[in-house]
Amino acid sequence: MGTESKRQQRFAGVLQQxxxxxxxxxxxxxxxxAFITVTRVRVTPDLAIARVYLSFLNTKTAPEDLKAIRTKTTEIRYKLGSKIKNQVRIVPQLDFFLDDTNEYVEHMDKIFEEISKETRQPD
Known part of the structure; x- marks a missing residue:
């Protein structure tokens, strides 16, 4: 998406909150x-589409939970619209994505631990 304008960043912050x-x-x-966290919101330059990244904690079924959230997109957009209707001309289309940054970090930590254990062992 490139760099976001201040307007996009400000609007994304409002949407995230x-x-x-x-x-x-x-x-x-x-x-x-599941404990759902909105980790990031990216908005297109025309503010018509918002990509919402969600992190799911305390659950092993994050992909299924994401599908459940996606089925409720219309309802979520409606409720969001009733909250921000005085701030925007149109309520953006919402696209939900799984933010797996935490899993990636944990995976990389395990790899680095294994590497450091291997180097410490004498030959």
Whole structure:
């Protein structure tokens, strides 16, 4: 997407905060037992599409939980729109993605641990 303008960044911040509040209130009914975090929101230059990156904690079924959230996209967009209707002309289309940064970091940590153990052993 390149660099985002200040306007895009500001709007993405508003969306991130409002979506986080919405998912905190109602996310348990869509993904039972999961703690959902909105890690990042990226917005297109025309502010028409928002890519929302979600992280799921306390669950082993993150892909299934993401599918459940995606099936509720229309409902989430409607509720978001009622909250931000005075701030925007159009409510952006929401695309949800799984943010697997935490899993990637854990995986890399394990690899580095294994490498450091191998180098410490005398030949």
């Amino acid at each position: 409002d979506l986080a509040e919405l998912l905190q209130r109602e996310g348990n009914s869509w993904a039972p037992g």
